[in-house]
Amino acid sequence: MSEAAGSQLRSAAEAILIVADDPVTTSAIAEALGIDESACEELLEELAAEYRGEVPGGRAHGFLLRRAAGGWRFASVPEHADLVEQFIIGGATARLSQAALETLAVVAYRQPVTRGRVAQIRGVNVDGVMRTLHARGLIEEAGAETSGAILYRTTGDFLEYLGIDSLDELPPLAPYLPRVEALGEIVEQADEMAGRRTP
Secondary structure, three states, rough: HHHHHHHHHHHHHHHHHHOOOOOOOOOHHHHHOOOOOHHHHHHHHHHHHHHHOOOOOOOOOOEEEEOOOOEEEEEEEHHHHHHHHHHHHHHOOOOOOHHHHHHHHHHHOOEEHHHHHHHHOOOOOOOOHHHHHOOOOOOEEEEOOOOEEEEEEEOHHHHHHOOOOOOOOOOOHHHHHHOHHHHHHHHHHHHHHHHHHHH
């Protein structure tokens, strides 16, 4: 491929990515550009390196190209996160509360999970928090149990919120859990409490 053709492809890929509201998969970009997926993957990796300032003679930018939720998208660099947040929301907080973060963590690690099970694990009513997470697009319905209880799972927006490409990138919980015996006791107590609340 000539240098001019490569430059044209890079420019075309940027044009697609800049107008996309959601992460764009490598295969979708490859199809739009009329090239095979492996060549497109290489092109995107080169662009990402260029924006990070890793190309000889290049400079770091205020934005980067990163993998997110199974695709690629532009994002501002982390070191300017506070400035960007202040600019976008005018100083108002858009952060999730501690309760929302804890509830979101339960859904992320136990999904698909019912609202009742999340409440058992957290030990508090989570109806309002679950509605907030659903309204923000961080969780969604994922069917229902045979009992009719709705199951919930995290969304692509959740992956973007954390800046990860898939749930496989979530850190392992094992180092933060109590020993196995204590965990079994906690689960038994939660199940007993749930049984007492069931008519």
